[in-house]
Amino acid sequence: xxxxxxxxxxxxxxxxxxAHWLDGVRAWAGTAAPDMSGWRSGAALDxxxxxxxxxxxxxxxxxxxxxxxxxxxxxxxVLSGNNVLGGFLFAMSAHxxxxxxxxxxxxxxxxxxxxxxxxxxxxxxGAFGATEDGAGSDVMSMRTRAVRTDTEGWCxxxxxxxxxxxxxxxxxxxxxxxxxxxxxxxxSAFLVPRSSPGxxxxxxxxxxxxxxxxxxxxxxxxxTVGEQACLGGEGAGFAVLMHAMRHERAFILAPAVGLxxxxxxxxxEHARRRSQFGRPIATYDAVRERLVDAALHxxxxxxxxxxxxxxxxxxxxxxxxxxxxxxHVSREFNALSNRLADVYGGYAMMPDTGIPQLIHDALxxxxxxxxxxxxxxxxxxxxxL
Amino acid sequence: MTVDDGVLTVIREAVHKAAPAFxxxxxxxxxxxxxxxxxxxxxxxxxxxxxxxxPIRDAELLPRNFASISAMRAFLATKGC
Numbered sequence: 001x002x003x004x005x006x007x008x009x010x011x012x013x014x015x016x017x018x019a020h021w022l023d024g025v026r027a028w029a030g031t032a033a034p035d036m037s038g039w040r041s042g043a044a045l046d047x048x049x050x051x052x053x054x055x056x057x058x059x060x061x062x063x064x065x066x067x068x069x070x071x072x073x074x075x076x077x078v079l080s081g082n083n084v085l086g087g088f089l090f091a092m093s094a095h096x097x098x099x100x101x102x103x104x105x106x107x108x109x110x111x112x113x114x115x116x117x118x119x120x121x122x123x124x125x126g127a128f129g130a131t132e133d134g135a136g137s138d139v140m141s142m143r144t145r146a147v148r149t150d151t152e153g154w155c156x157x158x159x160x161x162x163x164x165x166x167x168x169x170x171x172x173x174x175x176x177x178x179x180x181x182x183x184x185x186x187x188s189a190f191l192v193p194r195s196s197p198g199x200x201x202x203x204x205x206x207x208x209x210x211x212x213x214x215x216x217x218x219x220x221x222x223x224t225v226g227e228q229a230c231l232g233g234e235g236a237g238f239a240v241l242m243h244a245m246r247h248e249r250a251f252i253l254a255p256a257v258g259l260x261x262x263x264x265x266x267x268x269e270h271a272r273r274r275s276q277f278g279r280p281i282a283t284y285d286a287v288r289e290r291l292v293d294a295a296l297h298x299x300x301x302x303x304x305x306x307x308x309x310x311x312x313x314x315x316x317x318x319x320x321x322x323x324x325x326x327x328h329v330s331r332e333f334n335a336l337s338n339r340l341a342d343v344y345g346g347y348a349m350m351p352d353t354g355i356p357q358l359i360h361d362a363l364x365x366x367x368x369x370x371x372x373x374x375x376x377x378x379x380x381x382x383x384x385l
Numbered sequence: 386m387t388v389d390d391g392v393l394t395v396i397r398e399a400v401h402k403a404a405p406a407f408x409x410x411x412x413x414x415x416x417x418x419x420x421x422x423x424x425x426x427x428x429x430x431x432x433x434x435x436x437x438x439x440p441i442r443d444a445e446l447l448p449r450n451f452a453s454i455s456a457m458r459a460f461l462a463t464k465g466c
Contacts, residue, residue: 139423140422181417184426235448235449236444239443239447243443319427319431320431381424381427381431384435
């Protein structure tokens with residue numbers, strides 16, 4: 001990479017240079033493998049440094065530019081037939097919003113210096129361990145415990161499930177209970193390196209979507225960390241969780257919006273090519289209506305996502321807006337997927353069309369970062385209900 | 386005795402809205418006595434933001450800032466309220 005091809009070298013907001021840089025992102029997405037080589041080459045493009053302020057060593061591009069980049073990557077992957085990259089971009093986003101962003105907001109100078117440069121450079125992959133078997137939406141019922149040791153540190157025990165990036169992560173941000181009373185002050189967050197004795201990662205959980213994302217169970221058996229591993233201080237776990245979720249809910253679906261755009265283009269091409277009853281199916285009103293509907297779903301998703309990113313750049317992103325964005329884009333994603341499937345008919349069952357994966361990815365989007373029901377609850381509270 | 390400049394009233398209303406059964410005073414420990422759980426704290430924070438026009442950052446959603454009505458008043462004072 002030359003300096004001129006990095007967003008660090010220019011103001012990325014809507015400039016020709018930014019558009020040129022996005023071409024590089026699109027090309028990367030077309031060939032990147034969903035493994036650590038792809039992770040590092042994406043990081044070399046500054047994908048993981050985009051929203052981080054220049055004063056912190058990042059590209060300082062802001063949230064809107066970051067979303068545009070991940071949208072472009074998602075679209076580029078689909079148009080190149082790199083169908084499994086959608087989930088890989090989701091995994092990169094999980095690293096970005098649920099691990100790196102809380103580190104930025106809550107980390108001490110020492111904590112940020114220890115991890116942030118390598119996280120932005122793609123040398124350290126982050127994973128967020130919050131969910132447990134008995135603590136999904138009801139996160140406050142988590143059973144993972146951290147107790148103080150005699151040597152000014154903490155000892156962690158528990159099992160985390162559905163930890164995105166766990167199979168490859170170098171650093172885990174783990175939520176644990178540090179006191180027994182059932183209130184939000186009882187949670188704390190810890191930065192736990194993969195190399196910590198007692199930390200083990202199970203084999204990758206088999207999931208049908210998002211493709212390319214890898215998730216696993218993480219077990220903590222008498223894992224000892226120092227006092228400096230506590231992020232935000234004792235009792236700040238809920239605040240860390242809320243910060244991670246606010247950003248994750250707002251932006252985790254940026255790659256999916258790109259997938260939507262790419263799949264719409266692919267399906268339009270399919271409708272032009274495929275003939276029935278002697279003429280292209282694109283000439284039938286029923287097919288055209290489905291594609292127009294899909295275009296409406298895409299536009300609605302793009303508009304809300306980008307408006308939310310713009311509000312975040314103005315430091316005006318609240319929990320309700322983040323939840324609204326997640327719920328809205330997820331609904332549009334599912335609606336578009338179903339409309340496009342109808343255009344393919346029986347061919348929608350064939351993996352090469354990309355439709356089965358799209359539908360699985362869309363289905364998954366209803367559940368990660370909080371279910372639709374949780375988003376609805378948060379939005380309702382934001383309305384004062 | 387803290388003089389109510391209007392902010393205290395907003396805080397008390399926010400706490401009562403989030404925990405209608407609350408019958409303590411300004412010094413009651415809302416977190417350790419489980420008057421406010423995690424979602425209730427979010428409700429209180431959201432209401433304070435809306436009513437007072439002051440943004441509350443995630444990093445400020447700490448137990449010490451919401452420990453009691455008096456603690457919230459002191460916290461908001463640091464934000465110019």
